[in-house]
Amino acid sequence: MDSRFRFCFVSALSVAMFIFLAGCGQLKQQPVAQDDEMLADLSTTSDQEEAVSFYVDAVMLNDLDDRDNAIEKLNLAIELDPEFGMAYSLRGDIYRDVEQYDLSADSYETATELDPWSFGDFFNLGKVHQVMSNYLKATAAYIRACELDAEHYESHLNVARCYYELKDLNRSFEYTQMAKELAPENGEPDVLLGDIFVAQNEHTLAISAYKRALEINDNDPRVMVSLAVAYLRSQKFDVANELLLAAIEADPDDGMAFQYLGFSYLKLKETDLALRSYGKAVKIDDSDWMAHKGMGVACILKSAKEKDDQLEGRELEANEQEVSRLKAKGVEHWSRSLNIKPDQPRLLVLLKKYSN
Numbered sequence: 387m388d389s390r391f392r393f394c395f396v397s398a399l400s401v402a403m404f405i406f407l408a409g410c411g412q413l414k415q416q417p418v419a420q421d422d423e424m425l426a427d428l429s430t431t432s433d434q435e436e437a438v439s440f441y442v443d444a445v446m447l448n449d450l451d452d453r454d455n456a457i458e459k460l461n462l463a464i465e466l467d468p469e470f471g472m473a474y475s476l477r478g479d480i481y482r483d484v485e486q487y488d489l490s491a492d493s494y495e496t497a498t499e500l501d502p503w504s505f506g507d508f509f510n511l512g513k514v515h516q517v518m519s520n521y522l523k524a525t526a527a528y529i530r531a532c533e534l535d536a537e538h539y540e541s542h543l544n545v546a547r548c549y550y551e552l553k554d555l556n557r558s559f560e561y562t563q564m565a566k567e568l569a570p571e572n573g574e575p576d577v578l579l580g581d582i583f584v585a586q587n588e589h590t591l592a593i594s595a596y597k598r599a600l601e602i603n604d605n606d607p608r609v610m611v612s613l614a615v616a617y618l619r620s621q622k623f624d625v626a627n628e629l630l631l632a633a634i635e636a637d638p639d640d641g642m643a644f645q646y647l648g649f650s651y652l653k654l655k656e657t658d659l660a661l662r663s664y665g666k667a668v669k670i671d672d673s674d675w676m677a678h679k680g681m682g683v684a685c686i687l688k689s690a691k692e693k694d695d696q697l698e699g700r701e702l703e704a705n706e707q708e709v710s711r712l713k714a715k716g717v718e719h720w721s722r723s724l725n726i727k728p729d730q731p732r733l734l735v736l737l738k739k740y741s742n
Contacts, residue, residue: 437467444476453480471500475507478514487514491523498527505534509541512548521548539568546578555582573602573609580612584619592616607633611643618646623653641670645677652684657691660684668719678723679733685716686740717741 440463447456457480463473478493494511498504512527525548531541546561559582566575576599583592596613603609610633617626630647633640648663661684667677689712720737724730 433466434470437463437470437473440466441470441473441476444473448476448480453484456480469500471497471504471507474500475504475510478507478510482510482514487518490514491518491520498530503534505531505538508534509538512541512544516544516548519551521551524548525552537568539565539572542568543574543578546575550578550582550585553585555585558582571602573599573606576602577609577612580616584612584616587619589616589620593620605632605636607636607640607643610636611640611646614643614646614650618650618653623650626650627654639670641667641674641677644670645674645680648677648680648684652680652687657684657688661688673726675723675726675730678719678726679730682716682719682723685712685719689713689716713740 440459444456444459444463447453447459457477460473460477460480463470464477467473474493474497478490478497481487481490481493491511491514494507494514497507498511501507508527508531512524512531515521515524515527525545528541528545528548531538532545535541542561543565546558546565549555549558549561559579562575562578562582565572566579569575576595580592580595580599583589583595593613593616596609596616600606600609600613610629614626614629614633617623617629627647627650630643630650633643634647637643644663644667648660648667651657651660651663661681664677664681664684667674668681671677689709692712693709717737717740720733720740724733724737
């Protein structure tokens with residue numbers, strides 16, 4: 387009911403009451419008082435209309451990438467109408483886009499309280515909590531989204547991912563299978579299944595899952611690396627090596643691929659190639675503690691080989707200075723690894739041993 391209709395309705399009602407009271411001889415000289423509830427209703431309607439106007443302004447401002455003013459308009463809309471769910475939803479969207487995830491989560495949370503049937507708000511609430519690594523809250527939001535739309539693939543897959551992060555592998559497997567049934571043409575569920583099997587030390591099953599994913603996502607370097615890691619854990623270093631080289635050819639900036647390639651070369655006793663691979667990994671990502679750790683191992687092994695070759699006379703150019711240099715370099719990379727990730731007790735023992 388709009389404000390003009392309400393005004394006419396109140397006016398007509400007042401005239402009718404006036405005639406009725408006059409006919410009964412009960413008309414008093416003072417004007418009849420307006421109905422307080424109707425006045426309050428008119429006031430509320432006016433506030434809601436103004437709130438909608440602010441919301442429309444916010445939509446336009448957001449489309450123009452003027453997000454600060456859009457937020458300001460939404461706050462005004464919410465102040466006028468605290469139960470305006472769409473305003474909370476849009477505010478959550480804007481805060482998410484500018485990566486203010488805590489504020490985004492607060493807005494989506496209120497939107498879901500106002501409308502417990504809003505699939506989009508529950509799904510988006512799950513996404514921002516997942517970004518913030520609040521996996522319990524993300525899981526709860528995604529599960530509600532799955533209840534509201536049992537056919538939504540991404541909600542099921544994200545529940546599975548959150549359960550995986552929470553190390554609830556059985557529930558993760560359950561929702562991954564659901565996602566796989568909803569989108570059999572998508573390889574992501576198989577990638578996650580591979581991750582689950584790796585965490586359970588079921589490397590043969592992991593290899594099968596990653597292979598299925600690779601068949602769907604042809605030449606995906608990320609899947610190649612995951613499959614290579616499963617082969618590494620199965621002691622199949624040659625196969626892993628080939629996959630990692632293929633992954634690097636597809637993505638030359640994949641530091642993780644270079645890191646695992648270094649490891650495979652170490653296992654194949656190709657120390658020089660291991661040094662080169664770890665060097666690439668460190669150059670791509672200096673904060674990779676595993677790459678620094680592997681680089682240190684490769685340096686120490688190389689220094690030991692140089693020393694043995696010198697003692698046996700096979701490499702005349704090898705000398706104590708080169709051995710010391712490699713040893714110092716290894717210690718330096720181990721120190722860097724420990725600075726990034728201090729909780730490495732075995733590495734700390736090795737560092738103390740080789741620092742002397």
